[in-house]
Amino acid sequence: MSDIDKLTKKGIQNIPAYIPGRTSESVKEKYGLDKVLKLASNENQYGVSPKAVEAMVQAATEANIYPDPFCLQLRKKLGKKFGFDESGDNVIISQGGCGIIALLGEVFITEGDEMICCDPTFDAYAGACRRNGGIVVKVPVTKEQLYDLDGIFAAITEKTKMIFICNPNNPTGTAVDSSALMALIKKIPKHIITVVDEAYIELATDPAVRSMVPLITEDLNLIVIRTFSKLYGMAGVRVGYSFMNKELHATLQKATTVFVAGRIALAGVMAAMDDEEFVLQTRKGISQGRNYLTKELTAMGWKVFESHTNFIYTDSGLQTAALANELEKYGLIIRGNFKYSRITIGTMEQNKEVIEIIKKVISKGNVPKSEQ
Ligand SMILES: Cc1ncc(COP(=O)(O)O)c(C=O)c1O
Structure with missing residues (x-):
């Protein structure tokens, strides 16, 4: 073990180097x-939306000025669009969807906590868990590459801290039955945070594939992740957003990076939202x-x-x-x-x-x- 390894937190020592x-x-x-x-x-x-490009070019001329430190204008706009009040206090902005996944690991996962996800799914969940000393519990998808929601519920223990549901799932592309997912979320015990990653849901055309955003209430520990990287074509800009109740929001807003999104990024995604x-x-x-x-x-x-x-x-x-x-x-x-x-x-x-x-x-x- 090198001197640097000895100085490094155990969770980080154990993660494999990223292979691009x-x-x-x-x-x-x-x-x-x-x-x-x-x-x-x-x-x-x-x-990319031409309107977003125009807004980003314009914003580039003001790149010497710090952006909105808490992304409040964007949070309010997203809150309004998704039916929350206009305080912006149900919305967290992050550096892409990956940013909130990492933040959730940092804020909630401690040594020995378990995180449940399906297998295969988006790698970032396991990474966020392991970096913080957590244990990843994988529930295989069915032969048809569908979620085994009963298997996920059965995998819950006293140590479970978080459950990630990627819907639709990457890499399988399949979607969870929305009614069954709603029923699962409602019966997940209160010591667990349920995270539904809807990075791709806006590309689903089947009306049976429904968002879990309407389920967000004060008494469900539910977080729903979205991103500007897919539908809006802004993967290079790095802006993601998540919805949750105000209590969860207060904790995550406190923990997140100030100035998490730059002036150019904020201008771009807000213009993209208006480019129907x-x-x-x-x-x-x-x-x-x-x-x-x-x-x-x-x-x-x-x-x-x-x-x-x-x-x-x-x-x-x-x-x-x-x-x-x-x-x-x-x-x-x-x-x-x-x-x-x-x-x-x-x-x-x-x-x-x-x-x-x-x-x-x-x-x-x-x-x-x-x-x-
Ligand atoms: C399921 C899923 N969630 C989140 C992301 C994160 O994307 P980004 O960080 O670009 O928003 C991706 C990226 O491919 C993804 O596949």
Whole structure:
């Protein structure tokens, strides 16, 4: 153990170093390609709202001035939009959805606390728990890649501090039955904080996939996470927001970083909220792309799990890492480090290219079958 290791908190010593995904540049260089399609990080391929860009350019001229320290204007705007009173005291702004996940770990998880989540799900929950000495309790999804809500309830112990429900879930793309989730949330004991991560819910078009925001009341320890990274196409700007009751809010607002969002970011996301045309275009494009990719991949004999997000989770029957490697040679980057393949939905032009590249790779027959 090095001297620095000895100085470092145990939770941090134990976390693995972050391994970044492959960049377009590295794939271009490796295979001598002019063009690469990176559909591995669930970014919005429809770009950014032009109104947000205009507001950010304008705000850049005032970058010498500190921003609103507590993001109050944005909190009020979001509170009003989601049916809370206009105090802003039900809303926390964070550095992306990842920011609030880390903050929740820091504020609530102590040595030996348990955090329940499904498996597979978004990695950040486990990271936030382990960094603070907590224990991650994983409840596997079903064969159909759906939540096992009974399994989650059964995993609760005296030590459970937090439950994360990602709805719709990353990487499976599937959604939880909303009525069943509501019933679960209502019966979770009071010593537990329930966090529902709705990073992708605005991209779901099925009316049965419902937000848990209306469930927020003073007597439920419920936090609902949202982000400007997906529907609004602002992943590079790093703004997330969460809803909760006022008591939880007071604690988290006290703990969060002052000036958590910069002047340019705040101006951009507030303008994006008012750009309904961009939002409609993204929703429509993602929905069409989702139908198209589902239809094409299913026709190839791949199993596509029902997606309510801007990505597709699919069992090709082939080894996922090997498939991702082969696709990269033809300029397509997808995620190949889960049990099945995860492909971000792009514009229709990109989606057509995805299918062409996949067909080309399959026809070569170089990817071994999976052993499952
Ligand atoms: C389920 C889920 N939650 C939260 C996030 C966080 O996104 P961001 O920090 O960009 O808001 C992501 C990002 O991919 C995600 O997949």
